Amino acid sequence: MILRLAWRNLWRNPRRTLITLAAVGLNTAVLIASYSLMDGLWKQIVANATNLVVGEAQIHAPDYLAHRSIYNSLDDPQKIMTALENQGIGAAARSYDYGLLAHESKSAGAQFWGVDPAREREVFDLAENIFQGRFLPEQPRRGIVLGKKLARSLNVSVGSEIVVVVQAADGSLGNDLYTVTGILKTVGESIDRNAAILHKADFETLFVSEGRIHEIALNSRGRLPLEDLARSAARAAPEAEVKTWRQLMPALSDIVNLLDVTIWIFLLIFFLAAGLGVMNTMLMATFERIREFGIIKALGAGPWRILRDVAVEALLLGLAASALGSVLGAAGAYYLQEIGLDTSAFAADYTVAGVAFDPLWRADLTLKAVGAPVVVMWLVCVLASLYPAFMAARLDPVRAIQHV
Amino acid sequence: MSRRMGPIAGAGWIICLGIVLMVSLPLPAQDRPLSAQEILDKVDDLYRGESSHGKMTMTIVTAHWTRTLRLEFWNKGKDKSLIRILSPEKEAGTATLRVGNEIWNYLPKVNRVIKLPSSMMSASWMGSHFTNNDLVKESRFTEDYTFEKSFEGVREGRKIIEIDCRPKPEAAVVWGRVAVTVLQGDYLPLESKYYDEDLRLARTMSFSQVREMGDRTMPTVMTVVPADKPEEKTMVDYEEITFDLDLSDEVFSLRQLKK
Numbered sequence: 004m005i006l007r008l009a010w011r012n013l014w015r016n017p018r019r020t021l022i023t024l025a026a027v028g029l030n031t032a033v034l035i036a037s038y039s040l041m042d043g044l045w046k047q048i049v050a051n052a053t054n055l056v057v058g059e060a061q062i063h064a065p066d067y068l069a070h071r072s073i074y075n076s077l078d079d080p081q082k083i084m085t086a087l088e089n090q091g092i093g094a095a096a097r098s099y100d101y102g103l104l105a106h107e108s109k110s111a112g113a114q115f116w117g118v119d120p121a122r123e124r125e126v127f128d129l130a131e132n133i134f135q136g137r138f139l140p141e142q143p144r145r146g147i148v149l150g151k152k153l154a155r156s157l158n159v160s161v162g163s164e165i166v167v168v169v170q171a172a173d174g175s176l177g178n179d180l181y182t183v184t185g186i187l188k189t190v191g192e193s194i195d196r197n198a199a200i201l202h203k204a205d206f207e208t209l210f211v212s213e214g215r216i217h218e219i220a221l222n223s224r225g226r227l228p229l230e231d232l233a234r235s236a237a238r239a240a241p242e243a244e245v246k247t248w249r250q251l252m253p254a255l256s257d258i259v260n261l262l263d264v265t266i267w268i269f270l271l272i273f274f275l276a277a278g279l280g281v282m283n284t285m286l287m288a289t290f291e292r293i294r295e296f297g298i299i300k301a302l303g304a305g306p307w308r309i310l311r312d313v314a315v316e317a318l319l320l321g322l323a324a325s326a327l328g329s330v331l332g333a334a335g336a337y338y339l340q341e342i343g344l345d346t347s348a349f350a351a352d353y354t355v356a357g358v359a360f361d362p363l364w365r366a367d368l369t370l371k372a373v374g375a376p377v378v379v380m381w382l383v384c385v386l387a388s389l390y391p392a393f394m395a396a397r398l399d400p401v402r403a404i405q406h407v
Numbered sequence: 408m409s410r411r412m413g414p415i416a417g418a419g420w421i422i423c424l425g426i427v428l429m430v431s432l433p434l435p436a437q438d439r440p441l442s443a444q445e446i447l448d449k450v451d452d453l454y455r456g457e458s459s460h461g462k463m464t465m466t467i468v469t470a471h472w473t474r475t476l477r478l479e480f481w482n483k484g485k486d487k488s489l490i491r492i493l494s495p496e497k498e499a500g501t502a503t504l505r506v507g508n509e510i511w512n513y514l515p516k517v518n519r520v521i522k523l524p525s526s527m528m529s530a531s532w533m534g535s536h537f538t539n540n541d542l543v544k545e546s547r548f549t550e551d552y553t554f555e556k557s558f559e560g561v562r563e564g565r566k567i568i569e570i571d572c573r574p575k576p577e578a579a580v581v582w583g584r585v586a587v588t589v590l591q592g593d594y595l596p597l598e599s600k601y602y603d604e605d606l607r608l609a610r611t612m613s614f615s616q617v618r619e620m621g622d623r624t625m626p627t628v629m630t631v632v633p634a635d636k637p638e639e640k641t642m643v644d645y646e647e648i649t650f651d652l653d654l655s656d657e658v659f660s661l662r663q664l665k666k
Contacts, residue, residue: 074471105521112526166519168512174472174534176498178514 009315019288024324026284027384030277031328032335034376037273039336039366040344041266045259046367050225052255053248055190056129058095058220060232060247062240067217073100073172073210077243080216086239087221092232093126095119097218098206102169102177104149104199106157113153113199115169117206126222129187136161136185143204146184150198154186161185167199171211179209274376278383285387289313289395296395297403306396313392314385321384325377333373339366443554443570446589450596451548453625458483461621461648462493467535469639476533487659488542492533503532504664505542513664520664529581536610536631536641540581551578552585559591566591582609595626608634621650 013020053059062083067075077083080096087094098117103110120139124130130138139146147165149157159165163183171177181201189195207213221236229247236245249256296309347362395403441449458481465476477493491502500515510523528540551574558569572585584602589595596614603609610633614626627645657663 103521103524103527105519108522110521110524110527112524112530166514166517166521168514168521170531170534172471174467174469174474175495176501176514176533178516180517180519 027324028327032332035332036335038372043367058222062219076215083240095122105166114197116200117203134188143202147181148185148200150195152195177209282387289391301400309396317388321381336368462646464644466642
């Protein structure tokens with residue numbers, strides 16, 4: 004009965020109601036879209052940094068990262084890999100050492116990686132991050148994938164033959180001819196300049212380093228909380244050193260933390276601006292009706308009844324506006340999530356803390372991103388209408404009627 | 408190759424694997440003691456020359472492996488040298504050519520000559536405790552350093568002279584200090600200690616096994632021990648050496664390198 008009355012009351016003045024509805028609805032929609040975009044930015048930076056190659060956590064032999072010696076390898080890497088597999092955690096094992104690459108008159112130092120191409124494809128995105136050619140095949144064929152700047156400084160392209168010279172783990176001089184199968188897209192300064200990626204079997208032959216694994220990189224693609232992942236890794240490799248991406252990339256971790264604060268400040272401003280706009284609309288719409296309230300009061304309605312009526316009307320209006328706003332906002336955010344904002348016009352290849360950043364800015368639409376704006380807007384809506392209603396309820400009917 | 412990014416060298420005067428003398432030094436009986444400059448130049452000249460050719464054994468001991476390379480070397484003037492590995496089998500035929508400040512390596516397995524990038528100059532040569540930089544030093548030691556006799560007397564039962572050398576401000580050298588110790592009388596080198604720019608000991612090179620070789624008496628074994636890994640060392644043992652022979656520039660050409 005009250006609801007029907009309120010609903011009819013709303014449509015007594017369709018113009019006013021529609022304007023309010025549009026204002027609240029659009030504000031909600033914009034909030035949902037910006038919330039999703041901000042959330043997307045944060046997640047994208049983390050995903051960019053971890054999914055490509057670093058992973059969410061890494062396992063090394065104690066002290067490996069300080070000196071990166073080929074001799075400081077993991078004990079029983081196969082056992083660690085099996086343990087991780089049993090826990091359903093995606094992992095890729097890698098070996099590293101340094102050496103020299105030469106092509107015609109050019110030569111350059113490089114960091115060699117021995118990888119399992121199938122694992123890299125399954126767990127990480129590096130294999131798709133190819134500028135030219137393709138990633139290593141699953142069978143060892145003395146193919147090599149190079150960082151973009153390294154390839155440029157050697158003046159090689161896909162199909163070029165390249166001489167590889169290294170000092171093997173037994174002290175001998177390892178050297179061989181390799182064929183460039185692929186060149187990576189911009190990834191980050193260190194990989195762009197140094198990475199020379201080989202099949203693990205080729206790496207072991209070249210470096211005489213059978214079974215030496217220096218790194219196991221873990222990636223759940225955001226499925227597992229970081230702490231849980233680190234705990235599982237520590238359980239799988241109790242003797243080794245486990246580091247999360249926040250420890251591996253402290254600069255990026257700081258930037259992400261800073262970004263988190265920035266995002267909250269921005270969202271606060273957005274909410275304030277949208278809230279004030281809605282409040283203003285609701286205040287004006289209710290003040291307009293003070294004369295009407297006076298008449299109702301003169302007809303014998305108590306102050307609580309006026310307050311109740313206004314509150315229910317605002318609630319209904321807010322509900323309709325939220326419905327409208329969440330549909331519009333979610334649609335917008337979904338568009339931004341699927342299509343994204345192309346920022347490449349402003350910056351070509353740019354990196355955040357040494358990690359290449361996708362110029363396509365994608366939103367991340369979550370329940371939270373829809374829920375928070377809806378609840379906040381609704382609250383503002385009701386509260387903003389209660390104040391003038393409260394004033395009207397207290398007014399002497401005669402004065403209220405004469406209120407212009 | 409860059410694993411042992413060891414001490415960046417600059418004083419190849421001693422180390423120059425090929426070596427030679429401009430003037431042969433049958434020591435004239437000397438009445439007056441040599442000055443610090445004369446001693447340093449003499450040591451410099453002992454391992455430097457118009458040309459030389461010989462064979463040596465290089466034994467490398469690291470924490471992870473020990474290996475022995477047999478090498479044949481040719482030198483001409485201050486700026487040309489060629490070293491070829493004779494054994495072990497896996498590396499036999501591998502050669503390093505140095506002309507001026509540039510180094511090329513020939514790899515018989517892939518039949519390619521590659522030029523060493525300047526970024527690899529401070530990297531180890533063939534896994535030893537010598538760096539590529541050790542091969543290329545051209546200028547005379549006394550041109551780059553100021554020096555003075557810092558000790559003259561008996562140490563460990565031997566009469567020695569120690570000369571303290573500090574780089575001249577404008578000299579392109581990597582050491583912060585070099586202490587050269589020679590024996591009194593014949594002025595043959597005993598030991599050189601190399602200190603980095605923070606004046607911490609980086610490596611010690613000692614000379615032993617004084618023998619007649621070629622036309623002179625000289626220490627025929629050189630041992631380098633890096634200060635941060637005292638259990639490691641590289642030992643060079645000269646098997647034979649001939650000085651002042653007629654070597655054509657062709658020996659030091661890229662074409663010849665491949666042969």
